[in-house]
Amino acid sequence: MYIEMTETPDLSWQEEALCAQTGGDFFFPEPGSSVRDAKRICALCPIRSICLEFALSNDERFGVWGGLSEKERLALRRTTP
Ligand code: SF4
Numbered sequence: 844m845y846i847e848m849t850e851t852p853d854l855s856w857q858e859e860a861l862c863a864q865t866g867g868d869f870f871f872p873e874p875g876s877s878v879r880d881a882k883r884i885c886a887l888c889p890i891r892s893i894c895l896e897f898a899l900s901n902d903e904r905f906g907v908w909g910g911l912s913e914k915e916r917l918a919l920r921r922t923t924p
Contacts, residue, residue, distance in 0.1 A: 856897075861888040871906040878912050885910035 857863065861884050862870050869881040885891055885907060895909020898916060905913060 852901075856890050856893045859888075859890045860894070861885070867906075869907070878907050881907040882910050882912075 862881070865884055869878075869884065872878060872881070885894075888894065888910075891909050893909075895911060895916075897903075898908030898911075899920065903916070908916065911919065
C-alpha cells in the first residue's frame with residue numbers, strides 16, 4: 844500500500860547527533876561486523892532516547908540507532924506491546 848507523506852518529519856534533533864561528528868561507517872557496518880564502536884558513541888550521545896524512539900517509530904531496519912543494533916531493536920519491538 845502506498846501512503847503519501849503530507850508532513851516532513853522534524854529531524855532537527857539530529858543536529859546534536861554524535862554520529863554526525865564521527866561519520867556513518869560505524870553505524871552501518873558490513874554484515875557480521877562489530878557494532879561495539881557505534882554503541883560506545885551512542886552511550887555518550889545526548890539524544891540517544893530520541894534517536895531510538897525515532898528508529899522504532901519509523902521501522903528503521905538497518906544500522907545502529909539509539910545504541911541498539913538491528914537485532915536488538917527487533918527483539919524490543921517483539922517484547923513491547
Ligand atoms: S544515539 Fe547513536 S545513532 Fe543515535 S544520534 Fe546518537 S550517536 Fe547517532
